[in-house]
């Protein structure tokens with residue numbers, strides 16, 4: 001079988017070893033005589049899978065039992081609503097940094113729940129950067145600050161996180177969760193759709209301080225109430241069992257790779273290959289993101305003409321590289337190089353970029 005290098009923004013590649021394990025265990029999960037797909041979420045085997053996945057994620061992030069890990073459905077998009085529903089107390093302000101169209105969606109949902117203030121926006125710069133920390137000044141009465149850690153569409157990522165003191169910091173880390181160590185002491189809650197770095201679509205991982213989630217709004221629908229999800233150990237209702245199982249396998253794979261410090265090194269050196277190819281020909285390849293805000297997960301750039309961009313995607317596909325077309329709101333090219341993208345994929349892309357440049361550098365250009 002000829003596996004492609006899948007540069008899609010998500011769902012994205014999963015580690016081959018994980019897929020092979022899923023395949024090997026699919027008919028008989030841990031000698032139970034049944035598939036994980038058929039298993040009750042009350043089965044002791046699932047309980048063990050759920051508990052181990054939670055523990056492995058906490059180990060990777062270096063947090064203890066004062067934190068909880070929850071698995072839910074609804075996509076990261078449901079978290080856009082759940083965060084303000086649970087934490088935007090009346091009389092307080094939900095504070096947001098708007099760095100992408102996903103932050104914008106989070107802001108729109110929060111406005112339905114209460115008072116919101118956007119203290120930073122790079123919308124007028126087409127979301128080509130994240131804020132400097134000095135640009136994040138919190139108003140009095142802030143309920144929480146919400147940031148989008150990695151901006152999947154635009155290819156920007158925080159390299160440092162703000163210190164918000166007593167004000168809870170909440171982050172959407174959908175596209176860079178578990179790709180590098182993060183200073184968890186700065187955060188109260190992080191969430192991520194699994195389908196980019198840690199699993200398949202259909203499961204969202206929420207990691208929160210237990211005391212932050214406790215004693216919140218009691219009248220919320222139960223499914224929207226973090227405290228209920230936490231107290232019921234992510235089995236208040238039928239959880240996305242198969243997704244949780246795969247997230248658990250990916251967490252074990254990440255540990256086996258050497259944990260998040262090793263992943264950071266690996267991901268940075270993969271990204272460096274692609275950025276070097278980009279920076280080698282600045283008249284031809286136009287980086288979308290400001291240098292200081294560049295993402296290690298999504299590399300975004302344009303070519304001199306839309307026709308060349310189309311050709312780039314088409315020719316790359318012939319060389320086993322799929323999913324390089326940029327998001328429709330940004331255009332150009334986007335290479336998503338999450339945890340499971342092998343280094344070889346980035347080497348192949350970088351070599352292709354150099355070849356493509358040599359072949360097409362003298363063609364007439366229009367401004368992009």
Ligand SMILES: Cc1ncc(COP(=O)(O)O)c(C=O)c1O
Pocket residue numbers: 010074075076077078102148150151152153172173174175193
């Ligand atoms: C940063 C970010 N937040 C939120 C979302 C929305 O996630 P979902 O499709 O799981 O609702 C995405 C999806 O691409 C994303 O990249």
